[in-house]
Amino acid sequence: MEANQKFRNGSRRAITTDINKYFGIVVMKRISVDIGGTFTDCFVAWGDRYVQAKALTTHQNLALGFNEALGDATTQLGIETRELLSSVDSVRYSTTLGTNALIERNGPRIGLIVTEGFGSTVPLSRGRGYGEGLPFEEQRDLTRAKRPEPLVPISMIAMARERVNYSGEILMMLDEEDLKHKMKYLVDQGAETIVVMLTNSVVNPEHELRVRELFLDEYPLHLLGAVPMLLSHQVAGRKGEYTRATSTIIDGYLHNVMYHGLGTLELNLRSNGYDKPMLISHNSGGMAQLNSTDALQTVHSGPVAGIASSEHLATECDLGNVIASDMGGTSFDIGIVTEGGEKYYDFHPVIDRWLVSVPMVHLVTLGAGGGSIATYDQLHDTIKIGPQSAGSDPGPACYNRGGVQPTVTDADMLLGYLDPDNYAGGRIKLTAARAETAIEDNLSDHFDGSVIDICKLVKEAVDHNMANGIATELRSRGYDPADFTLLAYGGNGPLHCCGIANALQINRVLAPPFSSVFSALGAGNVNQMHIHEKSTYTVVYHTGTKKILTDFRALNAAIEELENRGREDLLRQGMRGDAIKFRVELDMRYGNQRVETAVPIKKARFEGLHDILELIGTFHAAYGARFGEGSQATESGVRINTLRVTSFVDLDKVHFGNIKPLPEKHVARPIGERVCHFVGFEEEMIIPLYDETALNAGTYIEGPAIVTTTSTTYLIEPGWSFHSSNHGAVWFNRLTAH
């Protein structure tokens, strides 16, 4: 509590805005929260006022940190907590609780039942499990390869004698007597949760369901010590025995932690006057009530909410294509939102160290942040950034906390970009001598230039690394970075965004409003949504027989089944039936290729050959846009592999009004000046410094210049301008556009 109080006093920055001025009357009252590993961020929309607040996360009881942040917000609003909670339409959470639980390995002992013959599928992890989630440098060193500590030890894997084939035909009936022995074995071994993954259960779940029946007969739920059992086909709808198993295992592993953590939060809300269901952000970019949320769906929901925030801004403010980039102390996260708010999904994302099968908003993490260590690359006689990071402990050398390796932040500081006395709101005092010594000790012997010259190399290299990461992401999806607006948030985002944009030849960058609670903001602007998937083997065009699909009954029936499941989910949570909408996507491929292109269909049902031809045409266009016109391989056959139905209800969003560049350009008064150095410029420059008042709407500054606030530093590089808009949004524009 003391730490929280200290933090609040030192760093609180509330933005309270009269929105009527910009957008007319809004009566939205909503709380959205992002519970991260370090901070609990809170964003409150209270009619025409927006409030942001922070507190340290209290891992022993998440409600304490939340109450702390909420208390801060109510103080700003001048109301009581009970009044706030009883008035809002919803309280929404995104959280990294699940990610932390995986890292800390504090889940239950899991027993796994798989089809006989597949006993080593999970331990073998498709041969590549040793490297999932690791940086490239570790992936390629096979001599030091090591799989992560398993969530299910080999001794806790039992095999059921049964077999179902790809089409759902039962080849071998489930041996029930044998299974009972296996279940007893797992329970005797102390299984606290049992996961069942039988082959092809997504096509025919009969055996998985029977396993649960038998288990409940033997170990009824009403008895003490009842063990939850999760069936793989109910967690992941796709074929792929390994990823379905890992998905279910992680779901089972996190279930109790998430249930108790979030359940405590819900009780806390109720005891403070909140009488509506608590809503949980999902990594799919949607949300649901606690009782309709799988634990697996909550993992990474915090960073995904940041992308949801970007999507909301892009839609609200008509930004077109957006790259969401979050550069913090240790990592650089990238997400993509294309025009019209289309999100990109990973259908087989990596969670912690495991490949899973769940539709998750695409999020790439690169190992580049302020803490990334700069080393001399002996081989190529040049500078190398990362992948090692000084992290926050000990942190960069200039933090004066024991770090002796030079980092990106050290270079930034010596180049003059950071204010040693007011870094991070003054919470961290920077020591130039430490940074200088770190560079002299580790790098100076290898380069001819001065310390400053070396710092420029560091700055240029890290900017290019991040630019290359973004470029690879976008281009492998068929996009040109130049067609995107870079959204830069996180502590180091506005500091490096011009450098990254230079390398990408991007002309404009937006440092978004409310960036210090950006994920919480995102959680407040997602729809109630569920995604259901089903594997299929539907040949649309058979190249050998030259036949095009004409019998759509099975396809339509499967779509209807998925729609019904989504409808039930939403009705259960009190949504109105007539408000429920569906988006149907088919994952299609040519021949036997790996890539599955998500093809949205306009009509919910296929009624004739025309619909099929239209589907092939839509697929053709989407594929060509991604891989190049002419790359389509229709002559190899066309297939549907997965059906996906997104069921959702459009909910009210928090409207910010206009954050676009304003026509007015106010001159700001510098608070001082500082010597700075820039890549591409030999001579040092004395540049003006500005404080938080530069964020007042309409402020226009041409670079080079620096704006320092309590949460970040805005570096306006030569050739760029700074133009603040409403709510603290800042536009960087290249003065001479590419």
Add this chain to the structure above:
Amino acid sequence: MNDLSENKQFAALSHEDRHLYEQFLVENQLFYGPDPEIMSNHGLSKRTGTEEKMLTSVLDMQRVSLVRGRLNSALEESFTMVEQMGVAPGAKWGDLVTAIFTSVGDMSQVAPHGIVVFASVCQYPIKFIRKYWENDPSVGIREGDGFIHNDSRYGNIHNTDQSLIFPIFYQGELICWIASTIHEGENGAIEPGGMPSIAESRFDEGLKMCPFKVVENFQIKRDLVNFLQNSVRDPKLQYADMKVKLHSLLRLRERVMAIIEEFGKDYLITTLRKTLEDTENEVRRRVAELPNGTVRINTWIDDDLREHVLAKIPISISVKDDKMTIDLRGASPELSNRSTNVCAASMKTCLLTNLVLYCWPDLPKNQAVLSAIEVLTDKNSMIDSSPEAPNAMSLLPIFQCFSLPSTIYAKLAYCLPKRYSAINANHYNQPATFVYGGLTQHEEVTGNFCADINGNGSGARENADGEHGISPVFGYMTDTGEMELAEEELPFIRLVAQQLAKDRVGAGKYRSGMGYEQISTVKGSNEFGFMSGQSGAKHPSAYGCFGGYGSPAYPLAKIKNIDVLEILKNQPESFKFSMVDLMNEQRYEGGEYTVQSALNFEICNPGEIYMICQGAGGGYGDVLERTPAMVLKDVEEKLISPDYARRIYKVVFDEKKFIVDEDATKKLRQDEREVRKQRGIPFDTFVASWVKDGPADDIPYFGSWDDHRKLIATPPAGNRYVMDADNIKGVMMSNPKDRKIKDLQMENAALKKRLEAIGG
């Protein structure tokens, strides 16, 4: 009398006639075969004019670094495209690459996750194209051209891999080359799947594409594709993946052009060359860190896929200051009508792969890793075979070579203060997988291989056990895939998909990672079959390190003339999901149970069973030093049996409670040490009793014995003979069926004779 020798007469010609004479020979070349000058040189080419000019002037190293980073991003992008769009299983599960080459064809940079061996070997066809097609008016090299290639004799691992190669021009100047390679699989060979085990000549190997132009104006020539499709069993695959490679290269080209526009062509050219020279210099520096001396080991492959042989592949590494020599002389002579030969150029890139994966994994993956190293081989040996020798299943010696240098590098590197990799015993090093072909349940003709090849047991390390079934010896982050997805496309059922193979491990203080069993049958097609080819059924292929044991031997097994699908339906309780149990118990009457080394392609009737096993790596250190707790954990996880724990590791424990009897274990281990001492004899005595003059008469031995300049050949049913290493002639092997017929005829004749003797 006039001197009729060509040289004398040539010398007598006028300058004009000499030119005419040379022109005549050039213009009347019948066939452009593999060029020995190109194929024998694994070094870097000389600097070009631009390279020389730039590298001798003041370079902006940061600029070079930025170009390198940009290329890396572009290569990753194009790699991802191929992986995503590719149709071949090899493309889907990581057996592919995209790479960039200098203007003269040296391989400079490869996609971060790409298979380095594919790219390294692609330097040779590029050099061929430049030498032979560039100035040929009927071919030429122009903007928008693309060349296809697969023949290993012109530079490839084997003919199942296909490359598409593009030149990149800028303002009319050839700047560099880019290429994409995929393990395609089917190529119209005598057996389906692209790696025919029974190929007796190169004409049994299917498509043999020496580099030729198949793309003009950035368009694939459909008439040529049609010809290629007509030559293979899976025309869909052939066309689709050519388009995949084309479009990924078009994308890569676009990125390279953007780099040229931004940084200038000279910086691109310089970066490509500088990367190579930096790498070569770094290798020399690292070699210089090693102690001077020679380390060596002899290895053998035990099969040529038609019969058991014992074919030697020795290796020694000599270090003298910053020079390293890898000597593979004394290897088996080539087998003229067996598919297990390998071209030297291909083999060398496997050595390169080993160095960059298991010795110096932090180095850039380019051909300069090997260019600083001298490699010695015997012409016409199994690992430096002639263009005429078949090599469709070169994978047997190749996989051995993929692990050779690191097998003995450990002995040089273990004492270094800074090591670039963990000291490790052999990774499992044979291509144990099902190759398949035939008609699928979806009425499509196919032929390819399974992704199980990507899950090999790793060797034990100096400080840790090996990992079970991770990447194969030639790559990392490759993928064994999902069986549910494989079964959806193909008519087989994996009764055992992935089950760690109990007791089949390289034991040691640290044990190896283990391989896994696979048991397959066919359902839904009467025209579908399997092939499998690997060494190691009788002689282990992966060796231990510093006292650790090698991998066990892994035979294949099959049960014909049964219907396991009926058994699963009607008497399911009888079926054991275990290769060992099925073969030991042989409980199904009428079933034909066979254990064999290799499997030539044959139809698997629905319900018949085929079984193979991925192997383990080698162990590290003395088994008696393995902690009892680690042994017990292996027992508890059923990786080893209690009996194995007692016999090999000498651990005494309670099998029910899993509690070690520390005192009894200590005593048992001490007893074993005493027994070892008693077994011990002076080295000279050992040598006197152990060393023989030659291999035993009944061993089908090939390769050197005590003198690496003398090579022994023991063709089956033939006489053993010895050749000089300088004059190796390929060994013709008789047909196993002919030998079988001959044996049966003799048996028949003997029976007839006996019948006659008894008056029948």
